[in-house]
Amino acid sequence: MSKFLFSLFICFTFSLAAYSFQDSTSVQYDDAPLYVKKITKEDLQKYKEDSKYDYTLEKADNSWWENLKTWAYSYLLRFFQWIFGGTKAVGFLAAFLQFIPYILLAFLIFILIMLFLKTNMRGINLAKKNLSNVTLSEEEHIIKNEDIQQLIKNALEDKNYRLAVRYYYLYILKIMSEKELIDWQLQKTNDDYQKELSQSKYATPFVTITRLYDYIWYGDFTIDESKYNKAAEEFIKLQNSITKS
Structure with missing residues (x-):
């Protein structure tokens, strides 16, 4: 009985193994009839009007900078092609050409x-020159034509002590010029007179009153009256020294 059962088990095992080794790549064909769906012009028009199916690429207008780079690059490319006989630029030359527009x-x-x-500096210098000419012309007029002592008196009466100092x-320059201690000229500076x-x-x-x-x-x-009086002392001492010489 046990041998019979063992033999039956062996046969069953081999039958399963044989079934498992059957060709698993067999193809099953679908015999169902094919149905061809027709697309009408109306269907195509519907898809054309749908923006989701619009794959047209719009080319953006170039900016002025892009146009400038293109223009410069094209002319430089022609120039280098003329030099090198139409040889295509590579390496450093190609990189250099790309940076040329910048x-x-x-x-x-x-x-x-x-x-x-x-232009601005020229305008500034011209304005300074005009202002200087006006100031110097005024000084020349005062020294040559005006009664400077009366001008000093008028300025003091108006309590314009700053103008009185001027x-x-x-006045000191005028009397020095009259005494031929200096050669007064319109274009000269105070430093010239000090020399x-x-x-x-x-x-x-003279250095003292020039600093004042x-x-x-x-x-x-x-300045107020007291400060003017202190400054005037230096002018008066120099004036007296010149007039007594």
């Missing part, structure tokens, strides 16, 4: 800035 733009901006600064300084007096006894007092004049007049320094 270099040209930077150079153009630099030129415009320089022209702008030069007139007093011009002319450097070997005389008036050098130190520059500080009060050009420094736009407001």
